[in-house]
Amino acid sequence: MNIKDVAALAGVSPATVSRCLNNTGPLSSETRTRIEKVIDLTGYDVNKASKQVDWNHNPTIGVMIPSLLNPVFSEIVAGIQQRARHFGYSVIVVDTQYELSRERQAIIDLIRQRVVGVILTTASVENNEALSLLREFRFPFCLVHNQSPDEPCVYVDNYQAGWDVADQLLALGHQKTGMVAGRFQSSDRAKQRYLGFTDRLKQETLLPPMQLVEVDQYALTPFDQTQGSFFDSLLAPTAWFCSNDLLALKLVNHLKAQGIAIPEMVSVVGFDGMALGQILYPPLATIQVPHHTMGLYAVDLLFNSKHKTTLPLTKQLDYQPHFVGTMAECQPPTMRRVLYK
DSSP: OOHHHHHHHHTSOHHHHHHHHHTOSOOOHHHHHHHHHHHHHHTOOHHHHHHSOOOOOSOEEEEEESOSSSHHHHHHHHHHHHHHHHTTOEEEEEEOTTOHHHHHHHHHHHHHTTOSEEEEOOSOSSSOHHHHHHHHTTOOEEEESOOOTTSOEEEOOHHHHHHHHHHHHHHTTOOSEEEEEEOGGGOHHHHHHHHHHHHHHHTSTTOOOOEEEEEOTTOOSOOOHHHHTTTSSTTSOSEEEESSHHHHHHHHHHHHHTTOOTTTTOEEEOSBOOHHHHSSSSOOBEEEOOHHHHHHHHHHHHHHHHTTOSSOSEEEOOOEEEOOSSOOOOOOHHHHHHHHO
16 A cells, blocks of 8 residues: 555545544544554555555456355456456455455455455455445446446346246245245345245245255355255245255255155256356256356456446346256155155
């Protein structure tokens, strides 16, 4: 960080920052408070800064994602890197492991790295400290996967996708359904998929209640005994919608280990379109999302915001239902009893 960076974040001139640091001129209390907040946030030290050589010649974009373990975010980052290189930028990536407490600190760390802007996926756009920080300092950013009505973002319609999954399962004769979801407090995307899914089911008045199983979406370990009990019974749902492909693959693996044939006995549908899901047998039924393209657009939208152009700041991408493989017609009760034997 240097004095110009502090001035840019505070929305003042470098000379004003200098007057604040040296107490050499009049400043309003509001301006002084704002400058001091930036200095505290960034850890700027005028004495250390004067003795350091600035090596950051290559402009950098900061990227904050929930997980480096999820291939979905790897695809997004690959798209961001490709587009960033086109403009001569490098990329710094930090992950938050789906923990709200890490998001604000991740943004502070990226600002301290003197990035020109941030591309990020947050737990939620509502009451989010990381986003509040970016908004307060008018720092350029673009959301990925999160949807915001008046801020730069690239996304798919998660609500409608959830609706489409429920509609297809109903068309295949499934009446008893369930959903395995990442915890909603960690993912507003999962919540939107859930709302779309359940709203479609509510249109059918005679259906039994939909069963919801919330789990940690980043845990790659098998389901524990309590969680597994939701899936193993003959009375369990005949179809499960999972809020992402990793959970869907985890569920398929669990059901197969219990001797439950997929999709003959139980249908499983994921969300994301991970390549891994398509090389297994049977291939995973899912909602395919163009994650690499999402990363490309995110860079463009970030620059549109940074340079205050009149170009669009939001982009809704199309998803593609892939309802084959682990999704099939619901078998009648008599056939299901035979299959379970």
